[in-house]
Amino acid sequence: MPEGHSVHRIARQFALHFVGKTVTATSPQGRFAAGAATISEHTLVQAKAVGKQMFLEFDNDLWLRVHLGMYGAWDFAGEITADATIASANGRIGQTNQRGTVSDDNESSNSSIGAPRRTRLRMSESEKPGEELAVFPPEPIGAVRVRLLTETTVADLRGPTACEVLRADEVQAVIDKLGPDPLVDSPKKGEQRFVDRVRTKPTPIGLLLMDQTVVAGIGNVYRAELLFRARLDPHTPGRLVPEETLRALWKDWTKLLKLGVQLGQMMTMDGLSPTKYQAALASREDRHWVYHRTGEPCRVCGTPIVMELAAGRKLYYCPMDQK
């Protein structure tokens, strides 16, 4: 159940350990056997995330498109990189092959926390390290749609909404339909695309933020939190939101997304003391202003937080501060 930050982190894991390597692709579960065969024994050229989607390019001009949806997850095992190195690679990988630079880093810092280890890591909405490996590669666990295997690392995909092989033009068509992503578009261009897409629409801003053609990567948590942080009523039609507010929303999304990629979790609170900040990260509590806080007092004004259904998804907001 990942929002955009998780997908960018997963793409980085692929950039670090799969790009430049020949990959054996299989479908232990069977459902993706034909697709896997078309990319197997080819070299991964690039790993790229746009919004909640990930695209892996192989050297035969085919791409693997993966959308994790609600339940999807990647299980990595073998030589993988934990938090520290992914964060330090921030901004250096994603759409570019950084193989040389990154492997140099790893060789010179083998003792650091983030150095590759023979272990397991589950990457979904959250990340969970597993037990050390006895054998490599490990047996697939559960229904694995696709397994990508190199000599040193394996990635198992389970429960995705989408997993398909596309040509380059088809990948471009998918990306063209998506709204801007702060980690893909340049700051100015992304902001302008976002403003242009919202400003003409009568749709409530609370729905527009969830619309992946308006802005890519925002999910239910970031939606609620961004609106609160802007003190914006979710029901305000897009075209009535002041342009300056839209520009501020975009900048705040950029900030929260980058922080999420760095931390590997959605931290949307500001102004905490260092102690409380660390406690919030460790406990998974008190990380949000309004999300999942129905009936609890607003952290600013004390008014009970309201939850209502909007297009079938739960929308949380403070009826006092956001109007």
Add this chain to the structure above:
DNA sequence: TGCCCATGGTAAT
């Protein structure tokens, strides 16, 4: 142990 729910999205109605 089993039920409900979830940070998505699509297709059918």
Add this chain to the structure above:
DNA sequence: TTACCCTGGGCAG
């Protein structure tokens, strides 16, 4: 709007 995809965690019993 609703059903469905399909998985894991939390929690009631």
